Amino acid sequence: MSQNNAYAGFLAAAGHQVVQMEGVDWYAYQGFMMPAYLPHAVPEITAAQARRLLKVARRPFVRWTQGFGSTEPGPWWFVIRRGPYSLQQCSANTRSKIRRGLKRLTVRRASLAEMREQGHAVCVKAAARYDNAGVSSVPHHDDLARRLEAAAAYPDVVEYYAAFQGERMVAFSENHLQTKAAFWENIWYEPESLCDYASYALTHAMLDDYLNARGFNYVTDGSRSIYHQTRVQHFFIDTFGFTHQFVRLHVAYAPVFGRLVGCAYPFRGRITERASARFPVLKKVGALLAQEDVRRSFRMAQ
Template sequence: MIGYHYFRNNGFLWRKHLGALLPLSMPHRNPGLRQSQAIALLAKHSAFLIRWESDFDSDAPTEWWHIIKSKPEELQDLSANTRNKVRRGERQFHVEPASRDDILEEGHNVYCSAYQRYETFEPMMSKTDFIRAIHDLPTETEFWAVRDRKSGKMEAFSENLVMDGACFYLSIWVTPDALKRYASYALIHHMNRHYLNARGLAYVSDGARNISHETGIHDFLIERFGFRRAYARLHVAYFPLLSPVIHALFPFRRRIGQARGRLWKKLTVLLEQEAIRRSFRIHRSERTVTG
């Protein structure tokens, strides 16, 4: 997520991504936007939609969630297979907090190597753009580095946002070779211990449900490190000219989802998000009937 644009509004942190305004403040905080306030933010920042959550970590399963871990990180609680891979990673790599200067100096090579594994709409950043992006990250950003024990070379790094008593693992970049040697196991284990055990934060998060593609990292964290789904209520407000378009196309979302091309892919994501938003109206109606 390196290179995003962010702003603060009434003590709440937002980022602008591909024309959408998304929360950066932790999901247990609700900005409590009214429709008029949401439209005003869209106009001010030239965006076409704004998204936020409420009722975070609800007991009732919903169609929207964040992937979090709130329990302490204990090696003995992990599976034997995961413990083995954590130890193998630790034997080969040293994991430690890193400064912004460390990432400025060595991070771009890691980023470029790791970038090849990702499917994304965004082009790979040049070193100049990368340096500018790192400089521009919020002051609440913290970094971790993974270094080869023999060479001392940085082979992975994590960009974390720490605020509101919680931590968001914004992006993790691991070179293909280090990934094969279990660097990610060592990195996640050490970060979990630091944020959950040593600093006592309420939870660490790897972000919200991804509706543009299957997110293997979420399944990995759930299966290997005891992360879980924290259900929440999704809110979406559209720029007034976009709203009737979404409503007109919504009945055709499955047919649109079968079309190929980047534009159709983006439209499919918007309509899937709208379906999730509408699911909460159904839940509310069901509660009214049964209550």
């Protein structure tokens, strides 16, 4: 990995496959390769570079974005919030929920010791919120422990924010930091904590810290989701003033996998939500074809 990319170092220490090629660090995510950078810091990448990476990484495809900061709308985006941020920017209803959350809960940065002791239990309870998730979505205890050890080795790259009810952790966010930006990579809430407005209090505290106290350029909850059905990004947009930051999506396929995607693409409309619920593999296929649809839309616009 590049010597100046500590983020790639954390990802490797946390157990991800990391490949450095031609000055660009990549890591394996959900079975494919992505640049090991927050979106504003992704280097210039060519399709030829991506194809060479495919031969080394032995993954079905690689995906990357370019043009962060563009004002031209498009079908791919990151959900971000820039500063300044204040409580008064929120609606009266939201302000009330934030204040109630802050009265009932303590929100602060969590130590790694606290995360080791309580973090996994929060994940287990949080997974129960989702009818179609269950314990399979919970990180294995050993995997979380390895992630925390990696965070200990890279304290300037990863930190944890948490909400506590007394001494008990009821919610937390794993935040990745790079050149004055923060990626809220994972956020977990115990279901009961939502009644105490943990989502409002935690979001408010993190926005106030990153955008105001520490002067970060932006925070992000990640890119457009085409696989997981979640209301989280809508919550951030509708409640806390997050916006879409449009970018250009690029995908390069391994030859055989690319041909399979091309053959399946004409039938993308036949993968219904009902069929995906019965056959989970169809949900993944549907997400791949939705991604291909976005990729083709950019090619048509050229």
